Amino acid sequence: MWNKLFTILAIIAMATVSHSADLKCNWIDEFCTLPTITGVTNANEVINVVSKPANYVNTATTFMSFNYTVIYKIPVNVFNIFKNLNSFGLNYCPKLTLTTDAFINCDALKYIQISYTANITYVPEGFAQKCVNLLGVRLDYNGIDYVDKNAFKGLSKLQVIWLNGNRITCLHPDLFQNTLAIQVLYLQFNKITAIDQNLFRNLRIITSVNLSNNLITHLPPLIFPANPLQQFLIVFYINPIAAIKPDFCNTFANRPSTSLDSIKFQSGSCFPTSNTVYTITKQNCQTVASYFQGCYSKWTSAMSVVAQCEMPPMCISPELYMKFLEFMKTNP
Incomplete structure (x- = not known):
């Protein structure tokens, strides 16, 4: 048994040894490739062994990743000894859940990726709040249907979130x-039905928000901080947007007249079968908003056809949306 454990430790040591100079990762645009340990069936035992290393385990390791492992949770304080750990990944772990005590004493941690795990259904309050230097959190392609309002508490340096x-x-x-340092939010391919106008109000340096492929039906007046440093882009591609509230153009209030800020959306808007890309800017906002107000009557007519739905229009289901598409084809 001991020979087996020593072999596992040796594999871990070889797979995770690195220097910070070797980690080249663009937090925003590039997938960060981490060295992986795969095919481990008793990951809980392995991680517990790693938490009590012998001299041949490199405590200067800067990144590690456990993929395709049967692990239920990250043991408390397991990475106390890895003071230089700045990137950590757990992917394709079917039994894994998130806890609030997993990332304690990981002050150097800058990047967390926990992806492709359907068993993760919610992000708890302050799950990584001790990681005060965290720059990126990747929680994409899980089964998350709820994010606690304090999930990212204490992460004042966080720049990018993948949800x-x-x-x-x-x-x-x-x-x-x-999270005032947020620059990019990836929220596409969810089932978001509505966006609160105050959701982005504190993000002073936000540059991009991707909300494509959701179930958003109405655009409210979104509130952004006045005169942020960068231009910003919001993407609403593939949403069943049928109405823009009259005061939506207040989104561009207090923005420089030369700003190129834009909001983009396409198929699923007004005429869902088209591939037209609509771009709203400060200059054309009133015209586009008026156009979509005219579309709203068609939307309400379509909703009357499928009145048996128990949900309000803001919570349209995929099945209901398909019926809406059929209605629009026959009622151009």
Whole structure:
């Protein structure tokens, strides 16, 4: 048995030894490739062994990743000895759940990826709040349907969040209240039905928000901080948007007249079968908003056809949306 454990430890040591100079990762645009340990069936035992290393385990390791492992949770304080650990990944772990005590004493940690795990259905309050230097959190393609409003508490340096490819239906308006350094949000491929106008109000340097492939039907006036440093882009591709509220154009209030800020959306808007890309800017906002107000009457007519739905229009189901598409084809 001991020979087996020593062999596992040796594999881990070889797979995880690195120097910070070797980690080249663009937090925003590039997938960060981590060395992986795969095919381990008793990951709990392995990680517990790693938490009590012998001299031949490199405690200067800067990144590690456990993929395709049967692990239920990250043991408390397991990485106390890895003071230089800055990137950590757990992917394709079917039994894994998130806990609030997993990432304690990981001050150097800058990047967490926990992806492709359907068993993760929610992000708890402050799950990584001790990682005060965290720059990126990747929680994409899990089974998340709920994110606690304090999930990212204490992460004042966080720049990028990946929540795409989940089952999220709504986001609390205070979710990003204390993450003032956020630059990019990936929220596409969820089931979000509505966006609170205050969701982005504290994000002073936000540059991009991707909300494509959701179930958003109405665009409210979104509130952004006045005169942020960068231009910003919001993407609403593939959403069943049928109405823009009259005061939506207040989204561009207090923005420089030369700003190129834009909001983009396409198929699923007004005429769902088209491939037209609509771009709203400060200059054309009133015209586009008026156009979509005209589309709203068609939307309400379509909704009357499928009145048997028990949900309000803001919570349209995929099945109901398909019926809406059929209606629009026959009632151009």
